Amino acid sequence: MPRLTIVTDAWHPQVNGVVRSIENTNRELAAMGVEVSMITPQPFPSIPMPTYPEIRLSLARYTQVARAIENNRPDYMHIATEGPLGLWARRWCLKHGMPFSTSYHTRFPEYVAARAPIPLSWLYAYVRWFHNRGGACMVATESLRRELAEKGLNNLCLWSRGIDTALFRPRPQVENPLNLPRPIFMTVGRVAVEKNLPAFLDLDLPGSKVVVGDGPARTELEAHYPRVHFTGVKTGEDLAETYAQADVFVFPSKTDTFGNTILEAMASGVPVAAFPVTGPVDIIPAESGAGALDDDLKAACLKALHCSREKARALAETFSWQAATTQFLDNVIEAKTQARRKRLLLRQSGRQIGA
Numbered sequence: 001m002p003r004l005t006i007v008t009d010a011w012h013p014q015v016n017g018v019v020r021s022i023e024n025t026n027r028e029l030a031a032m033g034v035e036v037s038m039i040t041p042q043p044f045p046s047i048p049m050p051t052y053p054e055i056r057l058s059l060a061r062y063t064q065v066a067r068a069i070e071n072n073r074p075d076y077m078h079i080a081t082e083g084p085l086g087l088w089a090r091r092w093c094l095k096h097g098m099p100f101s102t103s104y105h106t107r108f109p110e111y112v113a114a115r116a117p118i119p120l121s122w123l124y125a126y127v128r129w130f131h132n133r134g135g136a137c138m139v140a141t142e143s144l145r146r147e148l149a150e151k152g153l154n155n156l157c158l159w160s161r162g163i164d165t166a167l168f169r170p171r172p173q174v175e176n177p178l179n180l181p182r183p184i185f186m187t188v189g190r191v192a193v194e195k196n197l198p199a200f201l202d203l204d205l206p207g208s209k210v211v212v213g214d215g216p217a218r219t220e221l222e223a224h225y226p227r228v229h230f231t232g233v234k235t236g237e238d239l240a241e242t243y244a245q246a247d248v249f250v251f252p253s254k255t256d257t258f259g260n261t262i263l264e265a266m267a268s269g270v271p272v273a274a275f276p277v278t279g280p281v282d283i284i285p286a287e288s289g290a291g292a293l294d295d296d297l298k299a300a301c302l303k304a305l306h307c308s309r310e311k312a313r314a315l316a317e318t319f320s321w322q323a324a325t326t327q328f329l330d331n332v333i334e335a336k337t338q339a340r341r342k343r344l345l346l347r348q349s350g351r352q353i354g355a
Contacts, residue, residue: 003035004332005074007065009058009083010105011040015213015233016190017260018105021161022080028325037072039065039085050115058084066092076332077101082108082130094133099339101332102131103138103159104148107194107255114193128152135335138328140258141282155338157331162321163263167240170269170313177245178229180208185301186246186270188239188261189253191215191230199275200252201225203298212242243268248304251280252297259283266290267316271307273300283315290315 006026010018026036044064046056065088069077077093077100079086086102093100109123131137131153138159139145145156177184185205189195192215201209201221209228211221222230234242243249249265251274259279262272272291274280284291289311292303 001033001035002075003037003073004029004076004078005037005039005069005072006078006080007039007069007085007089008080009041009085010055010081011038011042014055015235017161017256017258018080020260021105024162024164024321025325025328028321029329031322032325032329034329037074039068039072039089041085060085060088062088062091065089074098076336078103078332079134080105082127086130090130090133099135099336101136101138101335102134104131104144104153104257105140106257110255111194124151131155135338136331138331141278143278143282144257147278155335157334159328159331160319160324161258161260161263162319162324163260163267163316164321165267165317167237168243168264168267168316169240170309171241171244173245177242178208178210178231180210180229183207183247183305184210184245185248185250185273186210186212186243186265187250187252188212188234188243188264191218191221193217194253194255196252196254197221199297200250201228203301205298205301207247210242210246212239240264240268243270246270248273248301249291250274250297250301253277253279263316263319266312269309269313271304271309271312273297273304275300288315 006022008022010016029036041056041058044058044060046058049055049057065085069092077098079089079100079102108127109120112118112123113120136155136157137153139148139156140159140161149156183206187200191211191213211228211230212234214233218230243265249270249272251259251262251272254275254277256279262283265272272284274293275295275297276293280293284293289308291307292300294300
């Protein structure tokens with residue numbers, strides 16, 4: 001049984017796309033016969049991230065991470081995030097000649113720049129430094145791969161996402177969900193600056209607006225938008241039932257690398273309104289009838305009201321975690337294969353020079 005160690009700075013109790021993606025991938029990897037071990041912030045001391053206390057930054061020492069990796073005796077290494085644990089794992093891999101893959105889950109430079117006065121050029125230099133030494137950097141969409149290639153990232157490969165279509169499914173709709181008048185325009189996710197929520201909350205739309213989730217911007221936004229209904233975090237059946245009551249799912253973010261919530265909404269039979277940016281343009285083809293993309297978000301919302309709930313569900317059903325995990329595992333194996341090829345070529349060139 002092959003052994004894979006995944007290192008991630010994003011883990012429970014965080015509720016986000018990174019955590020959900022790794023959880024679902026681990027479940028499928030186990031079914032494929034892969035033994036997965038995790039290195040996460042949970043066993044280490046941590047501090048809250050400035051401006052975003054819900055995210056904890058691990059204070060693990062290099063020796064602790066190195067010992068954890070060595071105890072796992074991995075055949076393959078995957079580093080999911082660019083945080084403290086990811087840095088220590090990268091250092092260990094380079095020191096011991098262990099090939100590794102990485103993934104680009106979030107727009108790290110843009111998220112940091114939104115919270116600290118650091119030039120984007122510096123942050124992208126860090127991202128190139130971090131990812132380009134790996135054998136494969138996984139991205140969720142083709143448009144993101146093109147974008148990152150233009151910024152100098154190498155070894156980019158696709159790792160799509162899936163959806164639990166048994167949990168997230170169409171359900172009977174009630175007349176006034178959450179005691180609110182229809183139509184219900186809903187968004188789900190972290191309530192944070194990078195999600196661009198005012199672009200949705202400022203719109204003059206019929207019916208009601210609902211925000212599901214929590215985050216550092218919630219208190220300010222609740223005060224500024226008293227007519228918007230904020231539910232807080234929902235999970236499991238409660239979340240799935242809430243999705244299914246929406247008439248339109250609104251995705252105002254322009255910085256997400258995919259948009260797992262788009263799949264959750266469509267699987268629930270809810271058409272999507274979004275900007276035509278990375279993530280939405282990759283998931284929702286123009287001819288799909290499952291949603292509406294427009295630079296004018298209000299226009300997209302009103303168009304989506306007339307889109308097909310059946311077509312939204314049908315499109316979501318084309319995304320499976322089994323297929324996505326096969327992609328992931330192929331990338332992990334290829335990263336090690338590429339490293340072996342490079343070492344072989346270096347040895348051959350060295351012999352030729354010495355001949």
